[in-house]
Amino acid sequence: MKMNKSRWMIAILLAACVLSVSGCKDKKEQADATKIVLTTGFGQDEVFRIDRLSCTLPEIMVYLTNMKNQYESVYGDRIWEASYEGETLEDNIKETVLARVAKIKAMNLLAQQKEIALDGEELDKTARAAAQYYESLSSGEVEVLGVDQELIQQMYEEYALAGKVYEYLIADINPEISDDEARTITVQDILIKTYSLNENGERVPYSTQAKQEAYQRAQEACSRARAGEDFSSLIAEYNEDENSTYSFGKGTYDDTFEEAAFNLGTDEISNVVETVYGYHIIKCISTFDRDETDRNKVKIVEQRRKEVFEEQYSAFVEGLTRNMNTKLWAQVGFPEDEEVTTNTFFEVYKSYF
Known part of the structure; x- marks a missing residue:
């Protein structure tokens, strides 16, 4: 991602x-x-x-x-x-x-x-x-x-x-940085893309039909995940990105993606989330990572x-x-x-x- x-x-x-x-x-x-x-x-x-x-x-x-x-x-x-x-x-x-x-x-x-x-x-x-x-x-x-x-x-x-x-x-x-401001979470993500790459490595959006097909695949993956199927197996079957596990704080990724991820509880799975990159199904692994949060505080202080x-x-x-x-x-x-x-x-x- x-x-x-x-x-x-x-x-x-x-x-x-x-x-x-x-x-x-x-x-x-x-x-x-x-x-x-x-x-x-x-x-x-x-x-x-x-x-x-x-x-x-x-x-x-x-x-x-x-x-x-x-x-x-x-x-x-x-x-x-x-x-x-x-x-x-x-x-x-x-x-x-x-x-x-x-x-x-x-x-x-x-x-x-x-x-x-x-x-x-x-x-x-x-x-x-x-x-x-x-x-x-x-x-x-x-x-x-x-x-x-x-x-x-x-x-x-x-x-x-x-x-x-x-x-x-x-x-x-x-500056004093609170745990909430620096909170770092860990999630797993299934991404089904809505773009391809041209010869220059630039994104080309899918056609309307291709995007609809991608959405249907995302809905299918989401339904299976929410029904209790193993999320790691679904990642192997559906994910179109090279990575699937991310630890991050606020302000790192797309706002829509972050809002969905930070509102999840541990082991909770999101609905289909759309960003400019495609459709995501997000599973929260941890709502608070102490070590990553402490490291993020250092980054925030440096940014200030x-x-x-x-x-x-x-x-x-x-x-x-x-x-x-x-x-x-x-x-x-x-x-x-x-x-x-x-x-x-x-x-x-x-x-x-």
Whole structure:
């Protein structure tokens, strides 16, 4: 069941958020965060300026190349043939990198305003991280990326300072989360789909007749379940999804699905529930999972902190101006050299911070 996630493509697109020190925002929110001004008079390899800070092509290429190679190491190089709603994954990651680097630059400006700086120990960590990552690069990678160790250290310093700003802004945010708000339940689900997938992996709704046939199958499965037949056997016979058991809290899946699931008692079976994915028959396994609920409380607290951060961050960047070198940006893409395999930029950083 992928109630809020349309196949694996969405999960991959969301994975691009690892570049953000404070979570993902949609593209409209990212664009609205700064005033974009197209201008001339850029320095060599200068991709954009945001107030007093500049971003160069080598910085963009480090982020872009590392993300490309990370995904290929997991999904293979054919991943770039995929598209979602007319946008290729490469284009999406390129725009995500631009937004994330701009955010890091803006957070460094916010650090200046609030007089936040890295201390000696933190600077030492960035220096050691930069040395480690730079030494991992081949001479060919150094040439393609256009970097030196000094630039890598600058990037790590800016990344670390952005993280420090985030922690400063959320330091006093510790909301009390009730068991009811964080309650996590476990259910089994039979899904009978009302869509097919085209060659691009996009959902195509069933015809009226096909949807009616799906509904009849759902009614049949529901009647048999409510009559006392073994639900696991019915899952094996009817379920059209790869999974059937889910533990989740409120706000995770489709509202209609959640409302039906949270209103069930233990071992109770729902009527047929319709979502955009098809018809569901839900059986409640547990109305309260203590371990999952406690973990969900941590997630909710972190989400509240992100909301507080975004409120303060958005107020700060509202007046900032970003000058974009559109001619250079249009030429930016993944490196085509197969010998450029570096993918540890973020891993090295995390080993020090």
